[in-house]
Amino acid sequence: MCGIVGYAGSRQAAPVLLDGLEKLEYRGYDSAGVCVHNDQGLSAVKAKGRLSVLSDRLEGGNNLPGHVGIGHTRWATHGAPSDVNSHPHLSDTGKIAVVHNGIIENEARLRQKLLRKGCTFYSETDTEVVANLVGYYYAKLGDFVESVREAVLRLEGSFALGIMCVDQPGKIVAVKKDSPLIFGFGEGENFIASDVPAILKYTQTVAYLEDGDMAVFDADGVVFMDSAGEVVERKREKITWEISAAERAGYDHFMIKEIFEQPKALRDTINPRIKNGQIELEGVELSAEYLKGLKRIYLVACGSAYYVSVLAKYIIEKHCRIPAEAMMASEFRYCDPVVDDKTLVIVVSQSGETADTRAALVEAKQLGAKTLAIVNVVGSAIAKAADQVIYTWAGPEIAVATTKAFSTQLAVVYLLAMQMAKTLGTISDEDYNAAVKALEQLPTDVERTLCPERVERCQYYSSVYCANHDAFFIGRNIDSGICMEGSLKLKEIAYLHSEAYPAGELKHGPISLIEEGMLVVAVAGVDALFDKTMANIKEVKARGADVLCVTVEDMEPNAAQVADNIITVPRVHPMLQPSLSILPLQLFSYYMALARGCDVDKPRNLAKSVTVE
Ligand code: AGP
Numbered sequence: 290m291c292g293i294v295g296y297a298g299s300r301q302a303a304p305v306l307l308d309g310l311e312k313l314e315y316r317g318y319d320s321a322g323v324c325v326h327n328d329q330g331l332s333a334v335k336a337k338g339r340l341s342v343l344s345d346r347l348e349g350g351n352n353l354p355g356h357v358g359i360g361h362t363r364w365a366t367h368g369a370p371s372d373v374n375s376h377p378h379l380s381d382t383g384k385i386a387v388v389h390n391g392i393i394e395n396e397a398r399l400r401q402k403l404l405r406k407g408c409t410f411y412s413e414t415d416t417e418v419v420a421n422l423v424g425y426y427y428a429k430l431g432d433f434v435e436s437v438r439e440a441v442l443r444l445e446g447s448f449a450l451g452i453m454c455v456d457q458p459g460k461i462v463a464v465k466k467d468s469p470l471i472f473g474f475g476e477g478e479n480f481i482a483s484d485v486p487a488i489l490k491y492t493q494t495v496a497y498l499e500d501g502d503m504a505v506f507d508a509d510g511v512v513f514m515d516s517a518g519e520v521v522e523r524k525r526e527k528i529t530w531e532i533s534a535a536e537r538a539g540y541d542h543f544m545i546k547e548i549f550e551q552p553k554a555l556r557d558t559i560n561p562r563i564k565n566g567q568i569e570l571e572g573v574e575l576s577a578e579y580l581k582g583l584k585r586i587y588l589v590a591c592g593s594a595y596y597v598s599v600l601a602k603y604i605i606e607k608h609c610r611i612p613a614e615a616m617m618a619s620e621f622r623y624c625d626p627v628v629d630d631k632t633l634v635i636v637v638s639q640s641g642e643t644a645d646t647r648a649a650l651v652e653a654k655q656l657g658a659k660t661l662a663i664v665n666v667v668g669s670a671i672a673k674a675a676d677q678v679i680y681t682w683a684g685p686e687i688a689v690a691t692t693k694a695f696s697t698q699l700a701v702v703y704l705l706a707m708q709m710a711k712t713l714g715t716i717s718d719e720d721y722n723a724a725v726k727a728l729e730q731l732p733t734d735v736e737r738t739l740c741p742e743r744v745e746r747c748q749y750y751s752s753v754y755c756a757n758h759d760a761f762f763i764g765r766n767i768d769s770g771i772c773m774e775g776s777l778k779l780k781e782i783a784y785l786h787s788e789a790y791p792a793g794e795l796k797h798g799p800i801s802l803i804e805e806g807m808l809v810v811a812v813a814g815v816d817a818l819f820d821k822t823m824a825n826i827k828e829v830k831a832r833g834a835d836v837l838c839v840t841v842e843d844m845e846p847n848a849a850q851v852a853d854n855i856i857t858v859p860r861v862h863p864m865l866q867p868s869l870s871i872l873p874l875q876l877f878s879y880y881m882a883l884a885r886g887c888d889v890d891k892p893r894n895l896a897k898s899v900t901v902e
Pocket residue numbers: 591592593594637638639640641642643646689690691781896897898899
């Protein structure tokens with residue numbers, strides 16, 4: 290969602306801000322703006338639409354002089370996308386400028402109070418309330434930092450803020466509560482940003498702000514204060530990945546780059562966790578006694594991470610014999626879940642910032658559960674809040690449609706399920722060893738699945754089906770989770786209406802929608818259920834569906850007797866088969882999106898990290 294960049298140094302600020310905002314485009318936005326301190330005071334320029342509109346207006350930042358500034362990409366919540374609703378927002382006095390990520394929940398009350406005190410508002414945003422509130426206290430106290438503190442004390446909700454004051458030319462005040470914000474340490478310059486890629490070109494040394502923190506900085510230094518106003522130190526962390534990891538590196542889109550990065554991401558995620566044929570998940574302590582006492586495992590997440598959770602339910606129950614349930618995080622909080630100290634709650638999140646998943650995690654902890662997070666972004670809120678963390682080492686994922694994060698989350702689920710099964714004694718040594726060996730081999734299997742012939746085949750089928758209006762995905766058991774993910778991919782980037790159903794469920798209603806020429810994607814990767822899935826394909830074929838079947842290489846002759854078109858993947862260990870089945874679906878969606886003229890990396894209405902409820 291919204292992206293924030295702040296800069297104080299000796300460079301021209303506007304180009305630095307635009308450059309940083311470009312690196313945050315992946316978060317999703319519908320307007321953008323910057324504010325720089327210069328001879329005119331606080332000069333703000335804002336524009337609805339793509340960043341290029343703002344950049345053109347600013348001639349790449351060259352026509353806006355000044356060395357200190359804040360920038361923002363906005364994903365509309367309060368008020369439609371428009372120039373006036375874009376950030377930065379100035380107080381009605383023109384003395385304070387604010388960029389904000391998050392939601393001010395008590396904005397209506399604050400707005401009324403400020404109106405009564407004579408404040409004027411020009412936009413519909415909650416952020417303008419912050420600007421006017423700081424402006425109000427600044428008029429009263431005459432102290433910039435104190436007025437920010439007074440204002441923040443009265444804010445409810447989530448916020449990462451970057452604030453400037455006309456009378457403090459070199460200074461920026463940053464505040465964080467429940468929305469991501471990092472501080473970047475430079476030489477004679479300093480930065481704030483919503484995420485590392487925005488400032489990685491300038492510095493690799495960052496501090497992750499804690500909730501409640503305030504950072505007061507200029508070009509020469511920073512003072513961090515905690516929520517009590519005490520001066521504190523914040524640990525300097527070195528970013529180990531290169532800027533190239535967050536660039537397209539010759540690929541047309543981040544999504545296709547990230548699809549091809551999956552072998553590496555899987556290697557980085559799996560290899561360090563297998564030592565001498567044994568899975569070792571550092572930092573994970575789940576004793577036999579604890580696991581045996583568990584009544585249930587909840588897997589809680591949103592979107593694709595939820596689909597990983599659906600797969601995890603099957604995998605954990607099969608191998609560990611503990612009841613497991615996947616739940617959407619947005620539902621978990623409000624369903625009065627049966628959770629206590631005999632429940633393990635596993636949350637899954639690429640960004641580690643998803644508001645619903647965070648809230649579910651907090652809820653689970655309050656109810657007494659042990660929590661374990663599977664997260665990609667180091668230092669993210671979910672990683673910090675969970676009792677135990679397993680990182681997916683996928684590297685930065687920029688495309689809105691997840692691919693490598695999904696695959697590495699699934700890999701972590703395999704590792705965790707096998708480790709728990711071994712601890713519990715619910716898996717034989719022989720089966721455990723076979724699974725570990727297959728896991729070590731998985732990155733290479735993914736690599737050979739992503740071969741040019743298969744990629745071309747997926748591209749070809751996209752040309753066959755790109756004019757379709759609807760699609761159904763059907764599969765059984767773990768394949769049903771893959772269908773959900775494949776269907777979501779098609780929806781989010783190719784804007785194709787698509788639904789996923791367990792194959793056996795179709796005849797209980799949705800089959801009425803099948804008509805002549807409708808695309809049905811069938812995933813048949815579970816041997817024991819292959820014949821049943823073929824029977825379901827026959828049912829939809831009998832009603833006119835055009836079936837594209839994803840199956841295992843040696844099953845092709847059988848599938849070819851039933852389906853119209855086939856894409857095969859190599860045969861691997863049965864538990865790992867979904868990791869290969871998803872690959873053609875990712876490629877198919879990518880090429881479908883291209884064929885339909887969609888903006889693959891920046892799909893409409895979507896944000897990479899959903900930091901509001
Ligand atoms: C995936 O392609 C989507 N963009 C989306 O469903 C995503 O998986 C979901 O919003 C969860 O995000 P998280 O993993 O960062 O928590």
